[in-house]
Amino acid sequence: MLSTGVYSRGFSRLFASYLKQINTSRGSQAPKYRASTSLKEVLGIYGNLRNREAFLLSLGRPQRHCGQGARIYHLRTSCSMASEDGQTLVGGLSVNIGGSAIPVKGNPGVSESQISQAIDSHIFKQWVKYMTSHNGILSLGGGGGGRCSLRQVTIQSVDMFGSRVGFVKFKAEVVDEKSGAKLPGIVFGRGGAVGILMLLECEGEKYAVLTEQARVPVGRMLMELPAGMLDSDDGDFVGTAAREIEEETGIQVKTSDLVDLTALLDESTGRKMFPSPGGSDEDITLFLYRGYVDKKVVESLHGQETGLRDHGELIKVHVVPYSSLWRATADSKALAAIALYEMALREGLLPPAPNGPELSGL
Structure with missing residues (x-):
């Protein structure tokens, strides 16, 4: 009976041979299919060996x-x-x-x-x-x-x-x-991203915070929800959302005050929003933030220039009445967030709004 080491070396050569057949086949898919089928058979035989994991580790x-x-x-x-x-x-x-x-x-x-x-x-x-x-x-x-x-x-x-x-x-x-x-x-x-529907209530009126910036892919200035990409694969969506709010609007918020609107979707959806699934893998988690402020805060926010200049962010903040938000922007994140927010309100799924945000930086 062959030792495991000898068997592994022989299998390794056979495995590489089948990979070459698959990778270098031309024309019809039939040769590739036969090669890949044979490869699966060989892997099935080798699957009974206790050191199959070690074999794969030896390859990479x-x-x-x-x-x-x-x-x-x-x-x-x-x-x-x-x-x-x-x-x-x-x-x-x-x-x-x-x-x-x-x-x-x-x-x-x-x-x-x-x-x-x-x-x-x-x-x-x-x-x-x-x-x-x-x-x-x-x-x-x-x-x-x-x-x-x-x-x-x-x-x-x-x-x-x-x-x-x-x-x-x-x-x-x-x-x-x-x-x-x-x-x-x-x-x-491009991976995952977050978007935040920021609603500020002032003297009985509800306002939404938008950021305007130049978007080269669409060749125009666009008013959008505060948003940003995940910087790593640690999955810190809430932390990313809070950081983007501060960077783009100057407002500091507690992560505990953010409500994940996409988490209200059915589990089968992945609880994400896919803005362009025909061409991009991007998934967006949409959050809601609500705060109570006075009139001077609304006035000081509107027109403020923010963003990380060294990252190419040239942002101007806009504060618009929530009642007209759906007509004020072509941003898919904003339009999706409005729909989720309104449905969550109708179904009574939202927790009470928190107190006002930290505005000392304004």
Whole structure:
């Protein structure tokens, strides 16, 4: 009987061979399917060995869990392949997602280091978590009841915010196994964000606080809810919301005074708001803040210039009557927050409003 070490070395060579077959197949999907099917059979045989985890560790360092069945391993291969438009893709990494080794390549100009950074980012990990969750595309009997498979990921660009990954644009090749059709799979990955509906009551009138800033993607000035992106994968949505309020309006609030409006949604929704699911992974948690202030606070807030100038935030604060808020902004966060707030009021789901905010900085 062969020792475990000898068996592992032989299996390693066989495993790499099957990966190469999958990654370098051209034309019809049939050769890829046969190779991947054989690979699953081999993995099934090896699955009985007690040191299967050690084998995977020998191929690459593991990342944290990203949802059930979604531990990520960097599996280095030495293959290249051509994209649909004939360009030669670069990179030699694969990722184990939900039990399948998925090749991750890069467009010309994207280095293997950038590919690795993209895979390690909280943006990519969150996307994997969604893909493999209970209602995820890769889960059997998911929301659509069908079965899809992820064949390949192509990193198209990586934008850094200092030392961390800010945006990742990539293409996921996802195939409906019943029809063989490919799903639209271009993703602008930017991760989670928060938005805050700030309502200040003054002399019986309710006001909403908006921030106006230049938005290059839409080429115009836009009035929006105070909002911001998560800086890391620690999931501190409440802390991020409180920090954004202070940075964009100058008002300090207690995190305990923030109400998570999206938490009122049904669990099947993920309790997030997805503003552009056809092209971006962005999920937004919407909070409500309410405070009682006097007239001079409303007057001092309106027109105030705030924001982090070194981060490119050139913000002007606006205070508008809540009754006209729905007509004063084209911001999807604001419009969604209005709907959640009004429905929560109607259903009696909101706790009592807290006292006024800390305004010493104004």
